[in-house]
Every structure is written in C-alpha cells, then in structure tokens.
Amino acid sequence: MMPELPVVDHHAHLREDRASLEAATQFARLGGTHLFLATQNYLNRGPDSIEDYRAQFETTLSIARTVERETGVRVFPVLAPYPVDMLGQAERHSLAAAVEIQVGALELAGRYVRERKAVALGEVGRAHFPVSPEATAAQAEVLAAAIRVARESGCPLVLHTEDLDEHGYEELSALAAKGSLPLNHVVKHYARTYLPAVQRHGVIPSFLAKRETVVAALSDPSTWFLETDYLADPERPGAVLALDTVPRRVEWLRRTQPELVERLRIPFVEAPRKVYGLELTVPKRP
C-alpha cells in the first residue's frame, strides 16, 4: 500500500484578506494539503526600500501562519524582491539605486531562508517583457546576486522569466553552473507549455496546471512541479488559475484515469524531496 498522496500547489500568492482565506479553505476542502506561498507586493505602491521588503516578507509569513491555523494546509513561504519591482524603483530613483535595493532585499530573503522561515528565494529573474538594454544589464546583475545568495543559503531559486524555449532553459542552466548553483536548485516557475526533459537542460519546471499540460507531464519521469500562480487580485479576476485547480486535477484523474494517479508522486513527493529536502506527508485531519 502506497502512503496517501499529498496534493501540492507549488506556486501561489495570497493576501491578508477574506478572499484569500476562502480560496485556501476551498483548496483544503478539495484535498489540497501543501502550498508554496510566494511573496508579493501588498502595498498600493511599489516597494522602495529594504524596510518595505522586510514588511512585505513579514506579511507573507503572517499569511502563511493564518492559513495553516485556519485550514490545516501546510504552507512554505518563498521570498524575494519581485524582478519587475526594479523597473519602478529605477524610475523613481535611479537604476543603480534600484539594483542596490534588489540586492539588499535578496540578502534579506537569504537570511529568512537560513533562519528556516522560508524555503526558497523567489520569484527572481527578469521581467517577462522586453526592457531597455540598461535595465537588461541591471536584471542580469541582480540575477547573478540571486544565484549567489541561493548558493550561500543552500536553497532553491524560483525563477520568473519570459516563456522559455530549449535555448532559454539552456541559458539558465549555464548561468546556474557559472554561479555554482546545483541544478536541482534551479526552478522555472510558470512553465506554461510542456517541454520534454531533454530540452530543459536540468532546470526544474513548475508547470502551470492547465489540463493539457498536466496530461503531457504525467509521462515525464524527471522532476517537475504543478502550480496555479494563483493571485488574489480583485482587478484581474480569472487572470490566473483558481487555487483549487491542483486538487481538481487530481480528482479528475482519479475519475478518468485512476491508473495514472500514482504518477503524481513526482510533483507532490519526489520533487519536494529532491529540490527542497522536504518530506511531504498527508497530515491527519480531525
């Protein structure tokens, strides 16, 4: 008898509000057991200092505790300055000042990881749209710092980038190698389309849990995650997948192809172990 399968969303955002708690409650009700909670800006302006990021990271930890207490879902915080924040900081200050804020916030996030308050640095990387050559160079500088902090903290790096083809994965893989970051610590979040492992050059994809992507990934024996990138944004309802998507996919598979359900041990058990050193088991519910 295999142990009961945990049900894991590897990348979601929540806010300190009722809608977020309701989404997490629904995730738990449908069988969700573990959630990787990525930080986000909770202000109605861009974060502008290390202190802003400290407050933001503390909010993420507080949301994680609330969700754990109220829903029984186990929550793993993932912290970093969001790469796109840098563009606003550069406009309000200067590009050099923006780089300084970003690197300082990365060092701070690394400290949270080493204190075991967070499990990874994320999201880091670069804007998912083209930026000026100067900003491109600044993003590369910040990404190199992120790779260094992840290596020093012994943790995974969760990357936000444009959609990647084989060449893009190869480039990330080479960047990590250059910074001596082990490849099992390099995760491409929001992988929207399935690419076979041979084209991913050792980078670990976190696939967006659209049905066709899940189906394609199920026959992939390498390491991968599933995520929704859920973002409780009242301005953009339905912009990303609902937080109950991963448990719904599990239910759908149980109904339609029960012989394939055990394949989900890859994203829900083996990938958390290999990438994060986490042993995920299903908590006993009252």
Ligand SMILES: [Zn+2]
């Ligand atoms: Zn995200």
